[in-house]
Amino acid sequence: MTQSPPSRFDIADMTWPPPPYQPPVPAVTGADGVRRFDGITYATTPGYRPRLLDVQVPAGDGPFPAVVWIHGGGWLDGDRRYPPPTVPAALLHGAVLAAGLALVSIDYRHSLEAPFPAQLHDVKAAIRYVRAFAGDLGIDPGRIGVWGESAGGHLAALAGLVGTADAHRPGGAEDGGTEGTACGAAADHVALEGTQGVGSGETGVLAVVDWYGVSDLVALATHPMPPMPSGVEFPDPYEALLGASVADRPDLARAASPVTYAEGSNPPPFLLVHGTRDGLVPYSQSEVLAAALKGAGGEVTLQPVEGADHIFLGSPDITSIVGESVAFLARHLGAV
Numbered sequence: 001m002t003q004s005p006p007s008r009f010d011i012a013d014m015t016w017p018p019p020p021y022q023p024p025v026p027a028v029t030g031a032d033g034v035r036r037f038d039g040i041t042y043a044t045t046p047g048y049r050p051r052l053l054d055v056q057v058p059a060g061d062g063p064f065p066a067v068v069w070i071h072g073g074g075w076l077d078g079d080r081r082y083p084p085p086t087v088p089a090a091l092l093h094g095a096v097l098a099a100g101l102a103l104v105s106i107d108y109r110h111s112l113e114a115p116f117p118a119q120l121h122d123v124k125a126a127i128r129y130v131r132a133f134a135g136d137l138g139i140d141p142g143r144i145g146v147w148g149e150s151a152g153g154h155l156a157a158l159a160g161l162v163g164t165a166d167a168h169r170p171g172g173a174e175d176g177g178t179e180g181t182a183c184g185a186a187a188d189h190v191a192l193e194g195t196q197g198v199g200s201g202e203t204g205v206l207a208v209v210d211w212y213g214v215s216d217l218v219a220l221a222t223h224p225m226p227p228m229p230s231g232v233e234f235p236d237p238y239e240a241l242l243g244a245s246v247a248d249r250p251d252l253a254r255a256a257s258p259v260t261y262a263e264g265s266n267p268p269p270f271l272l273v274h275g276t277r278d279g280l281v282p283y284s285q286s287e288v289l290a291a292a293l294k295g296a297g298g299e300v301t302l303q304p305v306e307g308a309d310h311i312f313l314g315s316p317d318i319t320s321i322v323g324e325s326v327a328f329l330a331r332h333l334g335a336v
Contacts, residue, residue, distance in 0.1 A: 020043055020044045020045065020196065020197055020199075021041055021042050021043055021044065021125075021129060021197045021198060022040065022041040022042075023133065023136070024037050024040050024055075024133050024136045024137060025037055025038065025039060025040055027057070032059060033058075033059025033060070034056055034057065034058060034059055034097060035055075035056070035057040035059075035138065036054070036055070036056050036057075037054065037055040037056075037057075037137065038054050039052050039054065040052060040053050040054070040055065040129075042106070042125060042126050042129040042197050042198075043122060043125040043126075043129070043196040043197030044197075045196065048109060048113060048114065049109075049113075051106070051107055051108060051109065051122050051125070051126070051196075051197070052080065052106075052107050053080065053104055053105060053106040053107070053126055053129070053130075054080060054081070054104070054105045055102060055103070055104050055105075055130075055137050055139075056093060056096075056097060056102065056103045056105075057102045057137065057138045057139070058097045058098075058100055058101070058102065060100075062102075062138035062139065062140070063134065063135075063138055063139050063140040063141075064100060064101060064102045064138060064139060064140060064335070065100075065101055065102070065139075065140050065143035065144070065145070065330075065333035065334060065335050066101065066102040066103070066104050066130060066137075066139045066140070066143070066144050066145075066333075067096055067101050067102070067103055067104065067144075067145050067146070067147050067329050067333070068104045068106060068123070068126060068127060068130070068144065068145070068146045068147070068156075068159075068205075069083075069092075069096075069103060069104065069105045069106070069147055069148070069152075070106060070108070070123060070146065070147070070148030070149075070151075070152030070153075070155050070156050070159075071083070071105075071106075071107075071148070071149070071151075071152050072084060072148070072149040072150030072151045072152045072153070072311075073110075073150070073151055073152075074150070074151055074234075074237035074240075075110060075111040075116075075119055075151045075237055075240065075241045076110050076111055076112060076234070076235065076237055076240055077110065078110075078151070078152070079107065080105040080106050080107045081105065083149065084149055084150070084311040084312075085311070086311045086312050086313060086315075086318055087149075087311075087312070087318055087322065091318070091319065091322055092322055095322050095323060095326045096326055096329075099326050099327070099329070099330040099335050100330065100335040101326070101329060101330060101333065101335050102137070102138065102139050104126065104130055104139075106122070106123065106126040107122075108122035108123060108126075108155070109122055111237070111240040111241045111243075112235070112240055115240070115241060115242060115243035116241050116242055116243075116252065116255075116256045117191070117192050117194065117255075117256070119151075119155055119241075120155060120158050120159070120162065120192055120194065121191075121192075121193075121194025121195075121196045122194075122196060123146070123155050123156075123158075123159050124159065124192075124193055124194050124196075124203045125194060125196035125197035125198065126197070127144060127146075127159065127203045127205065128197060128198040128199075128200070128201040128202075128203055129197050129198050130144060131144070131198075131201055131202060132198045132201060143206060143333045143334055144205050144206065144333075145205050145206050145207035145208065145209070145268075145329050145332065145333050146159045146160060146205050146207075146208050146209070147208075147209040147211075147325065147329065148209075148210060148211065148213060149211040149212065149213075149311070150211065150212055150213060150280075150281065150310070150311070151213070151214075151237075152211075152213070153209075153210040153211045153212055153213025153214075154210075154213035154214040154215070154258065155213075156208050156209065156210050156213065157208060157210045157213055157215060157258035157270070157289065158192075158256075158258050158261070159203070159205060159208070160205055160207075160208035160267060160268050160270065161258055161261035161262060161265055161267055162192045162193070162261055163193075163203070163204055192255070204268075205268055206268050206269075206332055206333055207268050207269050207270075207271075207328065207329055207332035207333060208267075208268055208269070208270045208271070209270075209271045209273070209325045209328060209329060210270065210271070210272050210273070210286070210289070211273050211274070211312075211325070212273070212274045212275060212278055212281050212285075212286070212310060212311070212312075213258075213272075213281065213285070213286075214257075214258075214281055214285055215257060215258045215259050215285045215286065215288055215289035215292075216257045216258075216259045216285060216288055216289075217238060217241075217242075217246055217253040217254075217256055217257045218246060218250055218253050218254060218257065219284075219285075219288065220238065220246075220281070220282075220285065221238065221245075221246035221247070221253070223282055225280075226279045226280055238253075241256065242256065258289055259288055259289055259292045262289070262292035262293050262295065262296050262298070263292065263295065263296055264296065265296050265298070266296075266297075266298075267293050267296055267298035267299075267300075268298075268332075269298070269299040269300070269301075269328075269332050270289075270290075270293055270298065270299070270300040270301070271300075271301045271303065271324075271325060271328045272286040272289060272290055272300065272301065272302045272303065273286075273303045273305060273321060273324075273325060274286040274302075274303075274304060274305065275304075275305045275307070275308030275309050275310065275312055275313070275314070275315065276304050276305065276306050276307060276308065277307055277308060277309050277314070278308070278309055278310045279309055279310060280309075280310040281310060283304065286302055287302065290302040301328070303324070305321065
């Protein structure tokens, strides 16, 4: 096997320790004119896998407004590359790009890697990264929205409601070397903004689309989990997220609940889309968040999907659901 000689570098240009992220990889432009940046490392933490994101930028002259897509999977599973099985990736990605929006799809740490607030820290880090490298990516840093489904919907709602003013709430660990011990007795507060990746910067967003996300973990604790298929071992997603039961850590459950931050906030516009027969995350979770947002004077649209279960199972028209969500984002992000 023949190896290429190492490229030249100037040791004077090196820094140590290296920054906890990598600059954007070179874009690959497809026949459709879409520029794709795949596998960008937006945050690193010793002992954890690097967190990656992909960016797709529409053909044409930018900069473009951007949507950060946050996958679901009970905070235990999932992958930035794949929407739920009911929503083809080509449909979702194509609709976003056709609306003149860039799409940023992110991974984040799962709950058995690190409990809450690690997942929110990663979402915030991804938003900071996109803003820091907006010029390289062809994105308008002032026009960013978030869109998530299930666990990702929960994180999207938190990203829309939690700002630097809410950076510390009772119930968890400070960001840093002990971040994975969110239930540590020595910690007095939970740092919700985090310092992962690009360690500081604005993380506010202009719009939120939340598909069937959890909004109140305390209330949800009384809702029975649907039975798992035979032979499938799946931890309780709420205990895994918190690192403890809701009964043992109601303070942390409140800190992880979007409804906690609605009162007294100035929320961006929200679109909540939820199946009325969702057996995993009941429709009432979106009703509660909608009421809280309205009570705060926010603009919120609650869109029921009649008869649909979780991930819109049973809905005959996924295309319309996707189209309405994209139209909401395009309107509020000023896509042309």
